[in-house]
Amino acid sequence: xxxxxxxxxxxxxxxxxxxxxxxRILRPKFKEIYEAVDGVEAxxxxxxxxxxxxxxxxxxxxxxxxxxxxxVRKDDKNIPIVILSAYSDQKKLLSAIKLGLSEYLIKPxxxxxxxxxLEDMALNYELKEKERNVxxxxxxxxxxxxxxxxxxxxxxxxxxxxxxIFLEFIVRQxxxxxxxxxxxxxxxxxxxxxVAYSSLSHLLKRLKKKLPEELIENIxxxxxxxTSQ
Numbered sequence: 667x668x669x670x671x672x673x674x675x676x677x678x679x680x681x682x683x684x685x686x687x688x689x690r691i692l693r694p695k696f697k698e699i700y701e702a703v704d705g706v707e708a709x710x711x712x713x714x715x716x717x718x719x720x721x722x723x724x725x726x727x728x729x730x731x732x733x734x735x736x737x738v739r740k741d742d743k744n745i746p747i748v749i750l751s752a753y754s755d756q757k758k759l760l761s762a763i764k765l766g767l768s769e770y771l772i773k774p775x776x777x778x779x780x781x782x783x784l785e786d787m788a789l790n791y792e793l794k795e796k797e798r799n800v801x802x803x804x805x806x807x808x809x810x811x812x813x814x815x816x817x818x819x820x821x822x823x824x825x826x827x828x829x830x831i832f833l834e835f836i837v838r839q840x841x842x843x844x845x846x847x848x849x850x851x852x853x854x855x856x857x858x859x860x861v862a863y864s865s866l867s868h869l870l871k872r873l874k875k876k877l878p879e880e881l882i883e884n885i886x887x888x889x890x891x892x893t894s895q
Contacts, residue, residue: 669788674698676717678708678734679750680726688721691777695784705729712738717745719787724751735767744794746787750775801837802895805878809837816877823876828853828869836882836892845889 675696679685680703693699700715702708706728711717720738724731735747748769768787771780801809808817814834816823825833835852836844846863854862873882883891 669792670695670719670784672697673718673788673791674700674715675784676700676702676708676711676715676720676722678702678705678720678722678726678731680704680723688777688780691781692784695781702726705731705734708734709737718791719784720745720747721784722747722749724749744798746791748780748783748787801840803837803840804881804893804895807877807881809833811837825876826872829873832866832869832873833892836890840892840894843885843889843891849890 673696675692675698677685677689677692677699679688679701682703685701685703689699689701698715700711700717702711704727708722708726709729712720720735722731722734726734729737731749735749738745738747746768748771749767750771750773752773768790769783771783799810799812801811803809806819807823809815810817814830816825816833831853832849835849846866849866850857850859850862854865857865870882870884881892883893885891
């Protein structure tokens with residue numbers, strides 16, 4: 667199965683005939699394609715649908731393609747973007763490179779070439795998503811954000827519900843000290859502080875039997891910290 671089948675694409679092109687031609691080719695390859703005929707509509711569709719990938723003509727009206735991408739990059743530095751241009755403009759090409767584009771294609775673009783580029787982008791997108799899903803911790807431990815699991819190498823460490831909530835909370839703030847009060851408010855909201863502190867102590871004792879002691883650092887008088895690799 668094509669890697670693009672599970673992804674959405676925002677296609678920005680003011681040339682109606684070319685847009686319709688490419689959409690006929692691309693539609694079977696993507697989960698959904700959103701169309702925009704100018705830079706203003708492109709930003710509106712981006713805000714409304716949060717596409718996984720973008721294909722942008724450089725010379726669309728109202729707001730040009732480079733400015734559209736610049737505004738998108740302020741919100742999302744990772745979204746894969748291909749820009750299309752009718753000519754090779756060195757100055758614009760240099761500007762495009764600074765915006766972290768995946769590809770800069772000169773029209774006319776052969777259909778096969780475009781499909782290959784988009785498929786490669788989708789593969790890289792999948793790999794980067796997997797990387798972003800995993801937080802590497804000390805001593806060969808890792809936290810998988812989507813699955814909410816703690817692993818040692820490839821082995822999943824069994825956790826209780828409260829242990830999982832606690833680890834998810836402090837891993838979300840990896841390398842930072844998480845104060846006791848914020849943990850207590852999350853996990854024992856309706857309990858007195860002494861009861862919450864005692865409950866947390868018991869939870870940590872259980873975790874220490876499963877994990878190396880240095881993985882969760884107790885910062886005296888401040889809170890707890892888990893450190894990345």
